[in-house]
Amino acid sequence: GAGVSQSPSNKVTEKGKDVELRCDPISGHTALYWYRQSLGQGLEFLIYFQGNSAPDKSGLPSDRFSAERTGGSVSTLTIQRTQQEDSAVYLCASSLTQYPYNEQFFGPGTRLTVL
Amino acid sequence: AQTVTQSQPEMSVQEAETVTLSCTYDTSESDYYLFWYKQPPSRQMILVIRQEAYKQQNATENRFSVNFQKAAKSFSLKISDSQLGDAAMYFCAYRSRDSGAGSYQLTFGKGTKLSVIP
Numbered sequence: 001g002a003g004v005s006q007s008p009s010n011k012v013t014e015k016g017k018d019v020e021l022r023c024d025p026i027s028g029h030t031a032l033y034w035y036r037q038s039l040g041q042g043l044e045f046l047i048y049f050q051g052n053s054a055p056d057k058s059g060l061p062s063d064r065f066s067a068e069r070t071g072g073s074v075s076t077l078t079i080q081r082t083q084q085e086d087s088a089v090y091l092c093a094s095s096l097t098q099y100p101y102n103e104q105f106f107g108p109g110t111r112l113t114v115l
Numbered sequence: 116a117q118t119v120t121q122s123q124p125e126m127s128v129q130e131a132e133t134v135t136l137s138c139t140y141d142t143s144e145s146d147y148y149l150f151w152y153k154q155p156p157s158r159q160m161i162l163v164i165r166q167e168a169y170k171q172q173n174a175t176e177n178r179f180s181v182n183f184q185k186a187a188k189s190f191s192l193k194i195s196d197s198q199l200g201d202a203a204m205y206f207c208a209y210r211s212r213d214s215g216a217g218s219y220q221l222t223f224g225k226g227t228k229l230s231v232i233p
Contacts, residue, residue: 033220033221035221035223040225041225042119042121042206042223042224042225042226043160043206043208043221043223044223045220045221045222048220056220059220089158091158091160093160098219099219100147100148100210100211100212100219101148103162103165104221106159106160106161107159108157108158108159109158109159111158
């Protein structure tokens with residue numbers, strides 16, 4: 001079956017602009033995670049969705065970052081007034097449930113470059 | 116909070132040889148999962164192997180095996196008979212089995228870049 005997909009694959013934007021990153025999880029997966037991978041760093045957790053609710057937003061680095069999920073499926077991560085330090089690869093993962101015995105499947109990521 | 120440390124930013128191995136990637140972690144929890152993920156240039160994170168902390172037996176998946184030392188909080192990955200396709204970034208990750216927030220997110224190390232020499 002289809003895996004997790006993300007769009008766009010690459011995004012170049014100017015400092016101060018808003019961007020939207022999209023994640024299409026595997027069908028039927030209730031849990032969805034966003035991670036950020038900065039150059040030379042591991043992945044850092046941003047936000048977790050269970051269905052359409054986000055019970056854990058603890059990783060969002062500032063109030064410029066927000067995310068939503070609709071229909072228990074597609075999720076959008078929005079970054080307002082982008083800064084150069086926002087440049088990173090943004091990865092989305094989904095799993096059947098949130099419980100740790102269910103594997104998280106990752107998408108290919110969106111590489112964001114802020115000029 | 117849990118932390119994961121990978122002390123080898125880069126490693127190289129001759130094709131068909133064996134290489135071991137190191138990982139240590141810090142946690143106050145007694146029950147958790149540990150993972151090794153592979154990230155090729157395509158950026159797609161691929162699960163290589165996982166270990167449940169309550170299991171004493173080390174996990175094995177074909178040419179990949181781990182050495183899990185719970186008391187030492189060490190979780191190394193051994194790749195046997197290395198192949199050119201094994202060249203990638205490898206990330207060690209931790210996942211709690213008892214998350215207060217209920218998110219059970221993964222906590223990653225910074226990765227080890229593995230090169231395979233023909």
